Amino acid sequence: MPQVTLLTVTHDPTGKNIELFKKLQADIEQLYGELYITVSDETSTELIEMMERSSFNVKIIPKKGAAQARREVLGFGLESKSHYYHYCDFDRLLTWGKDHLTELENTVSIMPNHDYLIIGRTERAMNTHPVEWIKTERITNTICSLELGREVDITAGSCAFSKRSADYIHTHSKEKMTDAEWAMIVQRIGKRDLQYKTVEGLEYHEKTNGVLGTKSDTEKWLARLRLSLIISETAYKTGK
Template identity: 65%
Template structure:
Protein backbone atom coordinates (compact mmCIF):
# COMPACT_ATOMS: atom_id res chain seq x y z
CA UNK A 1 0.00 0.00 0.00
CA UNK A 2 1.41 3.41 -1.00
CA UNK A 3 2.41 5.76 1.80
CA UNK A 4 1.24 9.38 1.71
CA UNK A 5 3.16 12.06 3.61
CA UNK A 6 1.84 15.47 4.59
CA UNK A 7 4.14 18.40 3.85
CA UNK A 8 3.18 21.85 5.16
CA UNK A 9 4.70 25.27 5.79
CA UNK A 10 3.85 28.01 8.26
CA UNK A 11 4.90 31.45 9.42
CA UNK A 12 3.06 32.22 12.67
CA UNK A 13 4.70 34.96 14.78
CA UNK A 14 1.67 35.26 17.07
CA UNK A 15 0.97 31.57 17.56
CA UNK A 16 -2.61 32.09 16.36
CA UNK A 17 -3.00 28.46 15.26
CA UNK A 18 -1.89 26.73 18.47
CA UNK A 19 -5.38 26.12 19.86
CA UNK A 20 -6.81 24.82 16.59
CA UNK A 21 -3.79 22.59 15.96
CA UNK A 22 -4.12 21.02 19.42
CA UNK A 23 -7.81 20.40 18.74
CA UNK A 24 -7.13 18.66 15.42
CA UNK A 25 -3.72 17.14 16.01
CA UNK A 26 -4.77 13.52 16.48
CA UNK A 27 -6.97 13.59 13.40
CA UNK A 28 -4.20 15.10 11.26
CA UNK A 29 -1.67 12.55 12.49
CA UNK A 30 -4.01 9.65 11.71
CA UNK A 31 -4.41 10.63 8.04
CA UNK A 32 -0.78 10.32 6.93
CA UNK A 33 2.15 7.92 7.02
CA UNK A 34 4.59 10.77 7.79
CA UNK A 35 4.32 14.48 8.56
CA UNK A 36 6.83 17.21 7.68
CA UNK A 37 6.68 20.93 8.39
CA UNK A 38 8.98 23.86 7.75
CA UNK A 39 8.32 26.74 10.12
CA UNK A 40 9.91 30.17 9.98
CA UNK A 41 12.36 31.13 12.69
CA UNK A 42 10.19 34.20 13.35
CA UNK A 43 7.25 32.03 14.44
CA UNK A 44 6.34 32.05 18.11
CA UNK A 45 8.28 29.79 20.46
CA UNK A 46 4.97 28.41 21.73
CA UNK A 47 3.83 27.08 18.36
CA UNK A 48 7.28 25.68 17.60
CA UNK A 49 7.27 23.78 20.88
CA UNK A 50 3.68 22.63 20.35
CA UNK A 51 4.50 21.16 16.94
CA UNK A 52 7.70 19.58 18.24
CA UNK A 53 5.54 17.72 20.74
CA UNK A 54 3.52 16.14 17.90
CA UNK A 55 4.38 13.50 15.29
CA UNK A 56 5.58 16.17 12.85
CA UNK A 57 9.15 16.17 11.67
CA UNK A 58 9.99 19.85 12.06
CA UNK A 59 12.59 22.07 10.41
CA UNK A 60 13.11 25.69 11.43
CA UNK A 61 14.05 27.88 8.45
CA UNK A 62 14.78 31.57 7.80
CA UNK A 63 11.79 33.63 6.68
CA UNK A 64 12.50 33.96 2.96
CA UNK A 65 9.14 33.85 1.20
CA UNK A 66 6.55 31.20 0.38
CA UNK A 67 8.43 29.66 -2.54
CA UNK A 68 11.58 29.05 -0.51
CA UNK A 69 9.61 27.55 2.40
CA UNK A 70 7.70 25.22 0.08
CA UNK A 71 10.90 24.03 -1.61
CA UNK A 72 12.44 23.32 1.78
CA UNK A 73 9.51 21.16 2.83
CA UNK A 74 9.60 19.15 -0.42
CA UNK A 75 13.30 18.47 0.15
CA UNK A 76 12.56 17.62 3.78
CA UNK A 77 9.75 15.26 2.80
CA UNK A 78 11.99 13.42 0.35
CA UNK A 79 14.20 12.44 3.29
CA UNK A 80 11.38 10.18 4.46
CA UNK A 81 9.98 6.92 3.10
CA UNK A 82 6.66 7.97 1.57
CA UNK A 83 5.67 7.33 -2.06
CA UNK A 84 3.31 10.33 -2.37
CA UNK A 85 3.01 13.79 -0.85
CA UNK A 86 0.13 16.05 0.05
CA UNK A 87 1.21 19.68 0.16
CA UNK A 88 -1.02 22.16 1.99
CA UNK A 89 -0.51 25.56 3.58
CA UNK A 90 -0.82 24.96 7.34
CA UNK A 91 -3.75 27.32 7.91
CA UNK A 92 -5.59 25.73 4.97
CA UNK A 93 -5.02 22.27 6.39
CA UNK A 94 -6.44 23.28 9.77
CA UNK A 95 -9.68 24.70 8.37
CA UNK A 96 -10.07 21.72 6.03
CA UNK A 97 -9.58 19.25 8.86
CA UNK A 98 -11.95 21.11 11.19
CA UNK A 99 -14.89 21.62 8.84
CA UNK A 100 -14.56 18.82 6.26
CA UNK A 101 -12.57 16.00 7.93
CA UNK A 102 -14.24 13.20 5.97
CA UNK A 103 -13.56 14.90 2.66
CA UNK A 104 -9.90 15.36 3.60
CA UNK A 105 -9.59 11.70 4.59
CA UNK A 106 -11.08 10.62 1.25
CA UNK A 107 -8.76 12.90 -0.71
CA UNK A 108 -5.68 11.52 1.07
CA UNK A 109 -6.73 7.94 0.27
CA UNK A 110 -7.07 8.87 -3.42
CA UNK A 111 -3.71 10.67 -3.76
CA UNK A 112 -1.81 7.55 -4.98
CA UNK A 113 -3.95 7.58 -8.15
CA UNK A 114 -2.15 10.68 -9.47
CA UNK A 115 1.37 11.78 -10.38
CA UNK A 116 0.19 15.36 -9.89
CA UNK A 117 -3.15 16.62 -8.59
CA UNK A 118 -4.17 20.27 -8.23
CA UNK A 119 -6.60 20.67 -5.35
CA UNK A 120 -8.82 23.68 -5.89
CA UNK A 121 -12.08 25.12 -4.59
CA UNK A 122 -15.68 24.51 -5.48
CA UNK A 123 -17.61 27.62 -6.50
CA UNK A 124 -19.12 27.78 -3.02
CA UNK A 125 -15.71 27.49 -1.31
CA UNK A 126 -14.20 30.13 -3.60
CA UNK A 127 -16.98 32.57 -2.75
CA UNK A 128 -16.15 32.43 0.96
CA UNK A 129 -12.95 34.39 0.20
CA UNK A 130 -12.46 38.17 0.27
CA UNK A 131 -13.53 39.82 -2.98
CA UNK A 132 -9.98 40.95 -3.79
CA UNK A 133 -8.86 37.30 -3.67
CA UNK A 134 -11.74 36.09 -5.85
CA UNK A 135 -11.37 38.73 -8.55
CA UNK A 136 -7.59 38.68 -8.93
CA UNK A 137 -7.36 34.89 -8.77
CA UNK A 138 -9.78 34.66 -11.70
CA UNK A 139 -6.98 36.06 -13.87
CA UNK A 140 -4.36 33.63 -12.58
CA UNK A 141 -6.68 30.67 -12.89
CA UNK A 142 -7.67 31.63 -16.43
CA UNK A 143 -4.03 31.84 -17.56
CA UNK A 144 -3.09 28.58 -15.85
CA UNK A 145 -6.14 26.86 -17.30
CA UNK A 146 -5.09 27.91 -20.80
CA UNK A 147 -1.55 26.62 -20.22
CA UNK A 148 -2.76 23.29 -18.81
CA UNK A 149 -5.61 22.80 -21.29
CA UNK A 150 -8.02 22.22 -18.43
CA UNK A 151 -10.15 24.47 -16.21
CA UNK A 152 -8.40 24.67 -12.83
CA UNK A 153 -8.24 26.68 -9.63
CA UNK A 154 -4.52 26.65 -8.93
CA UNK A 155 -4.24 29.24 -6.15
CA UNK A 156 -5.92 27.42 -3.24
CA UNK A 157 -2.68 26.40 -1.50
CA UNK A 158 -2.86 22.63 -1.89
CA UNK A 159 -1.76 19.89 -4.30
CA UNK A 160 -0.44 16.34 -4.26
CA UNK A 161 2.22 14.51 -6.21
CA UNK A 162 4.25 11.32 -6.52
CA UNK A 163 7.83 10.93 -5.33
CA UNK A 164 8.96 11.10 -8.97
CA UNK A 165 7.27 14.48 -9.34
CA UNK A 166 8.68 15.61 -5.99
CA UNK A 167 12.21 14.81 -7.16
CA UNK A 168 11.67 16.96 -10.27
CA UNK A 169 10.23 19.78 -8.17
CA UNK A 170 13.20 19.56 -5.82
CA UNK A 171 15.57 19.84 -8.79
CA UNK A 172 13.88 22.52 -10.90
CA UNK A 173 11.73 24.74 -8.66
CA UNK A 174 13.05 28.29 -8.29
CA UNK A 175 10.12 30.76 -8.50
CA UNK A 176 8.88 33.12 -5.77
CA UNK A 177 5.51 31.40 -5.87
CA UNK A 178 5.15 27.71 -6.70
CA UNK A 179 1.38 27.29 -7.22
CA UNK A 180 1.62 27.08 -11.01
CA UNK A 181 5.33 26.35 -11.27
CA UNK A 182 5.13 22.89 -9.69
CA UNK A 183 2.27 21.80 -11.96
CA UNK A 184 4.21 22.99 -15.00
CA UNK A 185 7.34 21.15 -13.88
CA UNK A 186 5.31 17.95 -13.63
CA UNK A 187 3.64 18.52 -17.02
CA UNK A 188 6.40 20.01 -19.16
CA UNK A 189 9.53 18.50 -17.64
CA UNK A 190 8.17 15.25 -16.22
CA UNK A 191 5.64 14.63 -18.96
CA UNK A 192 3.03 13.69 -16.35
CA UNK A 193 -0.68 14.29 -16.66
CA UNK A 194 -1.83 17.03 -14.30
CA UNK A 195 -5.25 16.30 -12.82
CA UNK A 196 -7.65 18.64 -11.05
CA UNK A 197 -10.17 18.23 -8.25
CA UNK A 198 -12.28 20.96 -6.56
CA UNK A 199 -13.02 20.49 -2.86
CA UNK A 200 -15.17 22.15 -0.21
CA UNK A 201 -12.53 22.13 2.53
CA UNK A 202 -10.34 24.85 1.04
CA UNK A 203 -12.87 27.49 2.05
CA UNK A 204 -11.84 30.71 3.81
CA UNK A 205 -12.16 31.55 7.52
CA UNK A 206 -10.99 34.99 8.57
CA UNK A 207 -9.78 33.92 12.01
CA UNK A 208 -7.49 31.23 10.57
CA UNK A 209 -6.77 32.20 6.96
CA UNK A 210 -6.84 36.00 7.21
CA UNK A 211 -3.93 38.40 7.58
CA UNK A 212 -2.71 39.15 11.09
CA UNK A 213 -1.61 42.68 10.17
CA UNK A 214 -3.90 45.52 9.12
CA UNK A 215 -3.48 47.01 5.64
CA UNK A 216 -5.59 49.40 3.60
CA UNK A 217 -8.18 48.22 1.08
CA UNK A 218 -6.05 49.39 -1.84
CA UNK A 219 -3.04 47.51 -0.45
CA UNK A 220 -5.17 44.37 -0.16
CA UNK A 221 -6.07 44.58 -3.85
CA UNK A 222 -2.55 45.46 -4.96
CA UNK A 223 -0.88 42.66 -2.99
CA UNK A 224 -3.26 40.09 -4.48
CA UNK A 225 -2.73 41.52 -7.97
CA UNK A 226 1.03 41.23 -7.55
CA UNK A 227 0.65 37.58 -6.53
CA UNK A 228 -1.51 36.98 -9.59
CA UNK A 229 1.21 38.37 -11.84
CA UNK A 230 3.99 36.28 -10.25
CA UNK A 231 2.01 33.03 -10.40
CA UNK A 232 0.72 33.69 -13.93
CA UNK A 233 4.20 34.45 -15.27
CA UNK A 234 5.55 31.20 -13.83
CA UNK A 235 2.72 29.27 -15.51
CA UNK A 236 3.72 30.62 -18.89
CA UNK A 237 7.50 30.26 -18.68
CA UNK A 238 8.23 27.24 -16.45
CA UNK A 239 9.60 24.24 -18.30
CA UNK A 240 9.97 25.98 -21.65
CA UNK A 241 13.34 26.20 -23.35
CA UNK A 242 14.83 29.69 -23.45
Protein backbone atom coordinates in the same frame (compact mmCIF):
# COMPACT_ATOMS: atom_id res chain seq x y z
CA MET B 1 -3.47 1.48 0.39
CA PRO B 2 -0.06 3.22 0.25
CA GLN B 3 0.47 5.82 2.93
CA VAL B 4 0.74 9.52 2.07
CA THR B 5 3.28 11.92 3.59
CA LEU B 6 2.15 15.41 4.54
CA LEU B 7 4.29 18.42 3.61
CA THR B 8 3.27 21.75 5.11
CA VAL B 9 4.63 25.18 6.09
CA THR B 10 3.72 27.87 8.58
CA HIS B 11 4.61 31.40 9.57
CA ASP B 12 2.57 32.22 12.68
CA PRO B 13 4.18 34.84 14.95
CA THR B 14 1.07 35.29 17.10
CA GLY B 15 0.28 31.60 17.54
CA LYS B 16 -3.21 32.12 16.13
CA ASN B 17 -3.46 28.47 15.05
CA ILE B 18 -2.40 26.86 18.33
CA GLU B 19 -5.89 26.08 19.62
CA LEU B 20 -7.13 24.67 16.31
CA PHE B 21 -4.04 22.50 15.98
CA LYS B 22 -4.65 21.12 19.47
CA LYS B 23 -8.16 20.07 18.42
CA LEU B 24 -7.05 18.47 15.15
CA GLN B 25 -3.62 17.10 16.03
CA ALA B 26 -4.73 13.49 16.62
CA ASP B 27 -6.82 13.40 13.43
CA ILE B 28 -3.97 14.81 11.32
CA GLU B 29 -1.37 12.46 12.81
CA GLN B 30 -3.62 9.47 12.16
CA LEU B 31 -4.32 10.45 8.58
CA TYR B 32 -0.75 10.54 7.25
CA GLY B 33 2.11 8.05 7.28
CA GLU B 34 4.67 10.78 7.98
CA LEU B 35 4.45 14.53 8.58
CA TYR B 36 6.99 17.23 7.68
CA ILE B 37 6.73 20.95 8.42
CA THR B 38 8.99 23.95 7.92
CA VAL B 39 8.35 26.69 10.46
CA SER B 40 9.62 30.26 10.17
CA ASP B 41 11.99 31.37 12.90
CA GLU B 42 9.52 34.18 13.69
CA THR B 43 6.75 31.74 14.59
CA SER B 44 5.33 31.60 18.12
CA THR B 45 7.63 29.67 20.45
CA GLU B 46 4.61 27.91 21.96
CA LEU B 47 3.51 26.63 18.56
CA ILE B 48 7.04 25.50 17.67
CA GLU B 49 7.29 23.58 20.94
CA MET B 50 3.89 21.97 20.29
CA MET B 51 5.01 20.87 16.85
CA GLU B 52 8.26 19.45 18.22
CA ARG B 53 6.30 17.36 20.76
CA SER B 54 3.98 16.08 18.02
CA SER B 55 4.57 13.45 15.33
CA PHE B 56 5.77 16.13 12.92
CA ASN B 57 9.34 16.27 11.67
CA VAL B 58 10.07 19.96 12.28
CA LYS B 59 12.61 22.21 10.54
CA ILE B 60 12.93 25.85 11.60
CA ILE B 61 13.93 28.14 8.73
CA PRO B 62 14.53 31.88 8.16
CA LYS B 63 11.48 33.70 6.85
CA LYS B 64 12.17 34.10 3.12
CA GLY B 65 8.70 33.79 1.64
CA ALA B 66 6.18 31.05 0.92
CA ALA B 67 7.94 29.66 -2.16
CA GLN B 68 11.22 29.09 -0.34
CA ALA B 69 9.41 27.53 2.63
CA ARG B 70 7.61 25.14 0.28
CA ARG B 71 10.85 24.15 -1.44
CA GLU B 72 12.48 23.61 1.97
CA VAL B 73 9.72 21.29 3.16
CA LEU B 74 9.79 19.36 -0.11
CA GLY B 75 13.51 18.74 0.24
CA PHE B 76 13.01 17.86 3.91
CA GLY B 77 10.20 15.44 3.09
CA LEU B 78 12.23 13.69 0.43
CA GLU B 79 14.30 12.30 3.28
CA SER B 80 11.40 9.92 3.90
CA LYS B 81 10.84 6.72 1.93
CA SER B 82 7.36 7.82 0.90
CA HIS B 83 6.06 7.34 -2.63
CA TYR B 84 3.19 9.84 -2.30
CA TYR B 85 2.97 13.36 -0.89
CA HIS B 86 0.27 15.85 0.01
CA TYR B 87 1.35 19.48 0.12
CA CYS B 88 -1.02 21.84 1.95
CA ASP B 89 -0.43 25.20 3.62
CA PHE B 90 -0.78 24.61 7.37
CA ASP B 91 -3.59 27.13 7.87
CA ARG B 92 -5.46 25.60 4.91
CA LEU B 93 -5.04 22.12 6.36
CA LEU B 94 -6.49 23.24 9.70
CA THR B 95 -9.46 24.94 8.03
CA TRP B 96 -10.09 21.81 5.97
CA GLY B 97 -9.89 19.49 8.96
CA LYS B 98 -12.07 21.70 11.14
CA ASP B 99 -15.22 21.62 9.02
CA HIS B 100 -14.62 18.97 6.34
CA LEU B 101 -12.53 16.23 7.94
CA THR B 102 -14.26 13.37 6.09
CA GLU B 103 -13.66 15.11 2.77
CA LEU B 104 -9.99 15.55 3.68
CA GLU B 105 -9.69 11.86 4.58
CA ASN B 106 -11.37 10.84 1.30
CA THR B 107 -9.11 13.15 -0.71
CA VAL B 108 -5.95 11.78 0.90
CA SER B 109 -7.15 8.23 0.15
CA ILE B 110 -7.12 8.86 -3.63
CA MET B 111 -3.74 10.60 -3.77
CA PRO B 112 -1.76 7.42 -4.54
CA ASN B 113 -3.72 7.22 -7.82
CA HIS B 114 -2.08 10.34 -9.26
CA ASP B 115 1.30 11.59 -10.44
CA TYR B 116 0.13 15.14 -9.76
CA LEU B 117 -3.26 16.23 -8.43
CA ILE B 118 -4.18 19.91 -8.46
CA ILE B 119 -6.60 20.49 -5.60
CA GLY B 120 -8.89 23.48 -6.10
CA ARG B 121 -11.97 25.00 -4.55
CA THR B 122 -15.62 24.55 -5.32
CA GLU B 123 -17.48 27.71 -6.27
CA ARG B 124 -18.90 27.91 -2.75
CA ALA B 125 -15.45 27.57 -1.15
CA MET B 126 -13.97 30.18 -3.47
CA ASN B 127 -16.73 32.63 -2.61
CA THR B 128 -15.85 32.54 1.11
CA HIS B 129 -12.64 34.49 0.35
CA PRO B 130 -12.18 38.29 0.42
CA VAL B 131 -13.32 39.95 -2.79
CA GLU B 132 -9.78 41.05 -3.74
CA TRP B 133 -8.66 37.40 -3.53
CA ILE B 134 -11.58 36.15 -5.62
CA LYS B 135 -11.27 38.73 -8.40
CA THR B 136 -7.48 38.50 -8.83
CA GLU B 137 -7.28 34.73 -8.47
CA ARG B 138 -9.87 34.30 -11.21
CA ILE B 139 -7.44 36.05 -13.58
CA THR B 140 -4.55 33.85 -12.40
CA ASN B 141 -6.64 30.72 -12.78
CA THR B 142 -7.79 31.72 -16.26
CA ILE B 143 -4.18 32.12 -17.46
CA CYS B 144 -3.07 28.88 -15.80
CA SER B 145 -6.03 27.07 -17.30
CA LEU B 146 -5.11 28.33 -20.77
CA GLU B 147 -1.54 27.09 -20.30
CA LEU B 148 -2.61 23.68 -18.95
CA GLY B 149 -5.36 23.20 -21.50
CA ARG B 150 -8.01 22.55 -18.85
CA GLU B 151 -9.96 24.61 -16.33
CA VAL B 152 -8.31 24.61 -12.89
CA ASP B 153 -8.08 26.56 -9.64
CA ILE B 154 -4.32 26.61 -9.08
CA THR B 155 -4.10 29.04 -6.15
CA ALA B 156 -5.79 27.13 -3.30
CA GLY B 157 -2.57 26.15 -1.50
CA SER B 158 -2.80 22.38 -1.89
CA CYS B 159 -1.68 19.65 -4.29
CA ALA B 160 -0.61 16.01 -4.23
CA PHE B 161 2.12 14.21 -6.14
CA SER B 162 4.14 11.05 -6.52
CA LYS B 163 7.80 10.62 -5.58
CA ARG B 164 8.67 10.76 -9.28
CA SER B 165 6.98 14.15 -9.62
CA ALA B 166 8.51 15.35 -6.34
CA ASP B 167 11.98 14.67 -7.73
CA TYR B 168 11.25 16.77 -10.84
CA ILE B 169 9.92 19.62 -8.69
CA HIS B 170 12.86 19.47 -6.30
CA THR B 171 15.30 19.68 -9.20
CA HIS B 172 13.65 22.49 -11.16
CA SER B 173 11.67 24.73 -8.76
CA LYS B 174 13.18 28.23 -8.48
CA GLU B 175 10.45 30.84 -9.04
CA LYS B 176 9.08 33.48 -6.63
CA MET B 177 5.78 31.59 -6.34
CA THR B 178 5.22 27.85 -6.69
CA ASP B 179 1.42 27.65 -7.10
CA ALA B 180 1.55 27.22 -10.88
CA GLU B 181 5.26 26.42 -11.17
CA TRP B 182 5.10 22.94 -9.66
CA ALA B 183 2.26 21.82 -11.93
CA MET B 184 4.03 23.22 -15.00
CA ILE B 185 7.29 21.47 -14.07
CA VAL B 186 5.50 18.13 -13.82
CA GLN B 187 3.55 18.57 -17.08
CA ARG B 188 6.14 20.28 -19.28
CA ILE B 189 9.43 18.93 -17.96
CA GLY B 190 8.36 15.66 -16.38
CA LYS B 191 5.85 14.90 -19.17
CA ARG B 192 3.46 13.53 -16.56
CA ASP B 193 -0.33 13.75 -16.60
CA LEU B 194 -2.06 16.19 -14.26
CA GLN B 195 -5.43 15.56 -12.64
CA TYR B 196 -7.79 18.00 -10.94
CA LYS B 197 -10.19 17.84 -8.01
CA THR B 198 -12.29 20.50 -6.27
CA VAL B 199 -13.06 20.41 -2.55
CA GLU B 200 -15.21 22.31 -0.08
CA GLY B 201 -12.56 22.32 2.65
CA LEU B 202 -10.21 24.88 1.12
CA GLU B 203 -12.55 27.64 2.21
CA TYR B 204 -11.53 30.88 3.94
CA HIS B 205 -11.86 31.65 7.65
CA GLU B 206 -10.62 35.09 8.64
CA LYS B 207 -9.17 33.95 11.97
CA THR B 208 -7.22 31.04 10.47
CA ASN B 209 -6.45 32.14 6.91
CA GLY B 210 -6.36 35.93 7.20
CA VAL B 211 -3.18 37.83 6.40
CA LEU B 212 -1.41 39.60 9.28
CA GLY B 213 -1.00 43.35 9.24
CA THR B 214 -3.16 46.42 8.73
CA LYS B 215 -3.55 47.51 5.13
CA SER B 216 -5.89 49.86 3.34
CA ASP B 217 -8.31 48.36 0.82
CA THR B 218 -6.16 49.70 -2.01
CA GLU B 219 -3.03 48.09 -0.55
CA LYS B 220 -4.86 44.75 -0.23
CA TRP B 221 -5.87 44.88 -3.89
CA LEU B 222 -2.37 45.84 -5.04
CA ALA B 223 -0.80 43.01 -3.01
CA ARG B 224 -3.13 40.45 -4.57
CA LEU B 225 -2.55 41.89 -8.06
CA ARG B 226 1.20 41.48 -7.64
CA LEU B 227 0.75 37.85 -6.59
CA SER B 228 -1.55 37.25 -9.55
CA LEU B 229 1.00 38.62 -11.99
CA ILE B 230 3.90 36.59 -10.55
CA ILE B 231 1.94 33.32 -10.57
CA SER B 232 0.51 33.97 -14.03
CA GLU B 233 3.91 34.76 -15.56
CA THR B 234 5.33 31.64 -13.92
CA ALA B 235 2.57 29.53 -15.48
CA TYR B 236 3.39 30.98 -18.87
CA LYS B 237 7.17 30.58 -18.86
CA THR B 238 8.02 27.54 -16.68
CA GLY B 239 9.32 24.62 -18.68
CA LYS B 240 9.28 26.37 -22.06
